[in-house]
Each structure stands twice: as C-alpha cells, then as structure tokens.
Amino acid sequence: MLELVAEGETKPGPITSDLYRERGVFDFQEAHLVLDGLAYCRSPVLAGLPAERVVVDNSKAHQERMFSRLSVTDFGQEVLDGELDFSQYNPIHRWWGGTELTNDRLWRWDALGRTLVAP
Structure with missing residues (x-):
C-alpha cells in the first residue's frame, strides 16, 4: 500500500482494490483494515484519512474517507527507503492465516538472500 501511494x-478505494487484485492476499474489508493500521497508529506512514476512523453506519464519514487524498509521511518515506522499521515504532498485533503476528514474533524477508529470517 505504501508503495502504491508513493507511486x-x-x-483509498483504488489502493485497496489494487492490493487485492495484484496480490490476492487480502479481501477488500481486510485491505481497509490494513490501510487504517498504516494511518491510525503511533507513527503513521500514511496521512490524509479523516481524523477519526470511519464507523460502519456513518455514511458522511464513509464518503469523506473515500474522497481522502493519501500521502506518504516523512516516516513512511524512511520506511520505504529501508532506513527505518515500521514495527520498531508501532505495535503489531493481528491474526493472519491462523498465525498470531506480534512485534516479537515477526519473520522478515531478506530480499538479497531471498530467504525468510526468523525473529
């Protein structure tokens, strides 16, 4: 998502749709939750969403969200550049495919070695 905004x-709509279409990992609802996690956190990497998270039954807030203009924060650019690590500044706690992900249990992808690195 961060790369899509940087490009x-x-x-928000096209970003979550593109993520689903290109990666096939998240459904639309989960993609919106991931987007929220990048914007509504201690050290956001994305800016531009409404100040408050959208409540399902609030159509005005939902409309405002859909017309938001996202941008990468300075911190987000440093994360994209590989200079900073999002998880060192923000708590991670979510379930994905039956696996609980937390800051102390995050596996990493080593792009140069093309391998997974254990926590």
Missing part, C-alpha cells in the same frame, strides 16, 4: 495513487 502516485492517492485514493
């Missing part, structure tokens, strides 16, 4: 896509 110029600023609308």
Whole structure:
C-alpha cells in the first residue's frame, strides 16, 4: 500500500482494490483494515484519512474517507527507503492465516538472500 501511494495513487478505494487484485492476499474489508493500521497508529506512514476512523453506519464519514487524498509521511518515506522499521515504532498485533503476528514474533524477508529470517 505504501508503495502504491508513493507511486502516485492517492485514493483509498483504488489502493485497496489494487492490493487485492495484484496480490490476492487480502479481501477488500481486510485491505481497509490494513490501510487504517498504516494511518491510525503511533507513527503513521500514511496521512490524509479523516481524523477519526470511519464507523460502519456513518455514511458522511464513509464518503469523506473515500474522497481522502493519501500521502506518504516523512516516516513512511524512511520506511520505504529501508532506513527505518515500521514495527520498531508501532505495535503489531493481528491474526493472519491462523498465525498470531506480534512485534516479537515477526519473520522478515531478506530480499538479497531471498530467504525468510526468523525473529
């Protein structure tokens, strides 16, 4: 998602749709939750969503969210550049495919060695 915004896509709808279509990992609802996690956290990597998270039954807030213009924060750019690690500044706690992900249990991808690195 961060890469999509950095490449110029600023609308939440296309970002979550592109992520689903290109990666096939998240469904639309989960993609929106991931987007929220990047914007509504201690050290956000994305800016531009409404100040408050959207409540399901609030159509005005939902409309405002859909017309938001996202941008990468300075911190987000440092994460993209590999200079900083998102998980060192933000708590991670979620379930994915039956696996509980937390800061102390995050596996990493080593792009140079093309291998997974244990926590």
